[in-house]
Amino acid sequence: MSGARGEEEDEVLECPKLETTPESTEFSTTFVVREEDHTLGNVIRYALNQNPDVTFCGYSVPHPLESKMHIHIQTKGISASDALKKALRDVMKMCDHVKETFEESENDYYASGGTGH
Amino acid sequence: ADLRFLKDYVICHGRAPEHTTTYCRGTFIEDEPFDMEKWRKGLQIKILDVAEDDMTFDLSGIDVSLANAFRRILLSEVPTMAVEKVFIRNNTGVIRDELIAHRLGLIPIKADPSRFKWPSAQTKAVDETGDVPEDEVLKFRLQVKCRKTPGGSLDDAVNARVFSSQLEWMPFGKQADTFACDPPVPVHGDILIARLRPGQEMDMEMHVHKGNNRGERGHAKWSPVATAWYRLLPRIDLLQPVEGELAERLVAKCPMRCFDIEDGPGRGRAVVSSERLRDCTLCRECIRDPDLSPAVRLSRKKDHFIYCVESTGALPPAELFKQAVQLLHDKAKGLLEEVEQLEGKALVEAQAEMLGEGCERSACTCCG
Numbered sequence: 001m002s003g004a005r006g007e008e009e010d011e012v013l014e015c016p017k018l019e020t021t022p023e024s025t026e027f028s029t030t031f032v033v034r035e036e037d038h039t040l041g042n043v044i045r046y047a048l049n050q051n052p053d054v055t056f057c058g059y060s061v062p063h064p065l066e067s068k069m070h071i072h073i074q075t076k077g078i079s080a081s082d083a084l085k086k087a088l089r090d091v092m093k094m095c096d097h098v099k100e101t102f103e104e105s106e107n108d109y110y111a112s113g114g115t116g117h
Numbered sequence: 118a119d120l121r122f123l124k125d126y127v128i129c130h131g132r133a134p135e136h137t138t139t140y141c142r143g144t145f146i147e148d149e150p151f152d153m154e155k156w157r158k159g160l161q162i163k164i165l166d167v168a169e170d171d172m173t174f175d176l177s178g179i180d181v182s183l184a185n186a187f188r189r190i191l192l193s194e195v196p197t198m199a200v201e202k203v204f205i206r207n208n209t210g211v212i213r214d215e216l217i218a219h220r221l222g223l224i225p226i227k228a229d230p231s232r233f234k235w236p237s238a239q240t241k242a243v244d245e246t247g248d249v250p251e252d253e254v255l256k257f258r259l260q261v262k263c264r265k266t267p268g269g270s271l272d273d274a275v276n277a278r279v280f281s282s283q284l285e286w287m288p289f290g291k292q293a294d295t296f297a298c299d300p301p302v303p304v305h306g307d308i309l310i311a312r313l314r315p316g317q318e319m320d321m322e323m324h325v326h327k328g329n330n331r332g333e334r335g336h337a338k339w340s341p342v343a344t345a346w347y348r349l350l351p352r353i354d355l356l357q358p359v360e361g362e363l364a365e366r367l368v369a370k371c372p373m374r375c376f377d378i379e380d381g382p383g384r385g386r387a388v389v390s391s392e393r394l395r396d397c398t399l400c401r402e403c404i405r406d407p408d409l410s411p412a413v414r415l416s417r418k419k420d421h422f423i424y425c426v427e428s429t430g431a432l433p434p435a436e437l438f439k440q441a442v443q444l445l446h447d448k449a450k451g452l453l454e455e456v457e458q459l460e461g462k463a464l465v466e467a468q469a470e471m472l473g474e475g476c477e478r479s480a481c482t483c484c485g
Contacts, residue, residue: 018455033452035332039189040448042182049141050151067332081460088453093153094183095446098176099439101162105174106435109164116167116433 029080031071047087053077126416172434177421190441191345193330198228199338201326212311222338225429228301236326251290255325263313282306304430343427349417351397357412359387
């Protein structure tokens, strides 16, 4: 992965990035994500909570010394994994829009005489 | 206070702020379901000031989780180039080897990390300067000998102070051509690395690697920002009219001059200054006085962030913010692919279970 610095190939294969806990069901799932923290966790949690089909969503970092994150999703009507996918797509769309808006505001700033003094 | 106000603003009292939770849609009856188009229209970014190494801009209509994610990514996941390996041939100065190496690592290098690849395991494991891939490593040299000026006093020595400007880039392979237009160089040439006395010398070569400040393998030397932070947009309300002597007391108390006296009928009235409202530092002087505290309400808007990004100089701050947003996008994309892979695997397993052992023997068309 381009984000982590030089992780060995073997390590990544042994510990998958994403897993579900054994007691997960289709509508109530706990996803275990490795090598992620609050940066992504809080954002996914926010995106999931916007979905009216999601009855419960929360994330936690089980231990600060271990780079792992749990996302627990309970849904009604769609599967938890579909809800997660939609949330991730929404996050991607929001990021794209932030980037576009930022670029527009840069153009506005320089067009209206702003200087990078 | 009005519930809608509490939904949008954090109220800051004498002690801790209240009503800090951001509410998701569906909490209140009047909430509409989340609409991406409406969210897009609601997002506003306004650049306030751009200097060479830092910028300030307003980011509003966005949830705190996203704004904080950008801040965290700016601090620790946007990559830069920094000295990682130092091969010391000679160091007769008083500053010890590892301290010099530590200081060299912290010098910001003006090189665009996107033109380099992440260092491979072999590159990271070299223990002598030799052949390394030219798209992973930059080589620098530091060779300084301190001499007495001929005829001068001992205090007048040449090279008594070793500065970052004395780091020389040593291009190898095709680097001289690739980086002809923008040769890698320390961002600041006036960083003092060490002090020497006549007769002492330093001779070392160093490798610059791409890295970030993430996790255990990360280091703050690879953080592209001196710092990046945001604060929420302040709002001050006067709940009761503050007049006369009390108004003058209020105006005198605020160190950022957020209040003004307006000449009203009879005595002067205090009003909140609209130009200097943003300067409010939340020192809470205005609510410390028991006469003034019922009249003044300090609050902050939950979804309006005044962002400051201060770059170390390797990359311009606007570029850093855009990279941070892109990184969050890529993280979400990576996880999306993982979810789809996991679903695919689960589907294959479920099919295999349904078909039972017959799968292995006959020509299997289901399990790919």
